[in-house]
Amino acid sequence: MTALPSIRAIQSFVAASRLGSFLEAAAQLQLTPSAISHQIRLMEEDLGEKLFHRIGRNVSLTDIGERYYRDLAEALSIIEHATNEVSRRNSVDVLSVGCVPSLASLWLMPRLPMFEELYPNIETRLLSSSDPAKLNDGSVDVDICFGSVPKLGSIAAEEFPLETIVVACSPEIASGEKAIRKPSDLLGQALIRSEHTLYSWHQWAKDHNLEIDLTRGPRFRDAFMSIAAAVEGRGVCLESYRLLERDVEKGNLVLPFGMTGPNMGCHSLTYVRSRLRSPKISAFKAWLETVWTDDRQVVEIIQSKSLNDDRRRMA
Numbered sequence: 001m002t003a004l005p006s007i008r009a010i011q012s013f014v015a016a017s018r019l020g021s022f023l024e025a026a027a028q029l030q031l032t033p034s035a036i037s038h039q040i041r042l043m044e045e046d047l048g049e050k051l052f053h054r055i056g057r058n059v060s061l062t063d064i065g066e067r068y069y070r071d072l073a074e075a076l077s078i079i080e081h082a083t084n085e086v087s088r089r090n091s092v093d094v095l096s097v098g099c100v101p102s103l104a105s106l107w108l109m110p111r112l113p114m115f116e117e118l119y120p121n122i123e124t125r126l127l128s129s130s131d132p133a134k135l136n137d138g139s140v141d142v143d144i145c146f147g148s149v150p151k152l153g154s155i156a157a158e159e160f161p162l163e164t165i166v167v168a169c170s171p172e173i174a175s176g177e178k179a180i181r182k183p184s185d186l187l188g189q190a191l192i193r194s195e196h197t198l199y200s201w202h203q204w205a206k207d208h209n210l211e212i213d214l215t216r217g218p219r220f221r222d223a224f225m226s227i228a229a230a231v232e233g234r235g236v237c238l239e240s241y242r243l244l245e246r247d248v249e250k251g252n253l254v255l256p257f258g259m260t261g262p263n264m265g266c267h268s269l270t271y272v273r274s275r276l277r278s279p280k281i282s283a284f285k286a287w288l289e290t291v292w293t294d295d296r297q298v299v300e301i302i303q304s305k306s307l308n309d310d311r312r313r314m315a
Contacts, residue, residue: 005043007079012039013051014076017061017069018136018154028138073154077274084278095280096125098133098143102223103267106243108144115287122280130196130222135272141281142271147198149268156273160292162263163240165199168253170233180236180256183208190217190235194226198264201238207262227253240266 005013015025016036026033044051051065061069084093099108104126112124127133133143135155149157167186174180178188191201191214205212217235220226223243230237231252237244241261247253269288275281 003046005046006039009039009043010072010076012036013043014069014073016040016052016059017065018073020059021057022059023057024137070154073274077277081277081279092121092123093280094123094125095142095284096127096140097284098127098129098140100130100144100146100222100267101128102227102243103144103146104128105224106227106246110246111291114291115284118287119280119283122283132270135270141275141278142269142284145268145270146196146266147268148265149270154273155270156276157268157270159265160267160269163242163266164259164263165238165261166241166244166255166259167204167236167238167257167261168227168244168248168255169230169236171251171254172233173236174254174256183210183257185256186210186236187212192217192226192229192235192237193219194223194237194239195219195221196223197238198266199238199262204238240264242266 011029012025012031012035015028016022019025019028022033022036022040025031026036029036040051047068049064050062051068052059053062097108105128109126112126116122116124127140130146132145132149133140135143145157148159151157169180169189173189178185180186180189187210191212193201193214201212201214218226218229220229223239226237227239227243227247229235231247241248241255241259244253244255248255269285271281271285276285
């Protein structure tokens, strides 16, 4: 029977495979690069197989190394999970969640207390950034990204259900001197633009056979800034209802055209596949799916009511 590699060798191999660098693996495991290299060389000698291609300071897995990494990463995750179950049974576990700024501030933050109430032994740590997190370095457990994310190797990416993109403005603008009742009424309005968007005012105008002036109105990088500007009465914004919902419910914003607009995939949840066995990650993923689905059902009810109202007005 072939001798099994030591846990230290497995940890060294998995870290180097995940990070693509002996140097980074050494820093993560608090070892020297030579110690990492030594562990992997002994593993290759015992197996009689080359696991890495070595190109300067960088390394990449061979085909055999890739298959071996997937199996060992899963096995190591099981060991870590079992160990955590025993050693942390009565302690608080920290879940680090990465999220794009607009969804984090306008949707996720108000709902996180619900998750923490359901799982009192999991403490959430929210990190907000417009750039996708580097899941492999362990800085976050899960990351919610804007737009579609390619599924690459060990990283899983799951798209959230579709979001409805709607026109919104303050009540004062909607019913002001230049009241907004139909799409062409936007021709004289200041249009607030988000640079980080999947559906622009240009696309909206094309869909409604209009030519609009895009030189007027403030411009922001992220949706939460555009929405704040709309609440202040600085113009009309075009954003996901998911992000507008709280301000609409509070009466800060109204939807002059109701819930009419394209349905788009705007956000994705990403995580390391092998870590889905972690209770905190699987719990958060299941909770997120439930909350998002519940919210989507509310949106569908509102859309149905809006459509019926439109039909009654046309009758």
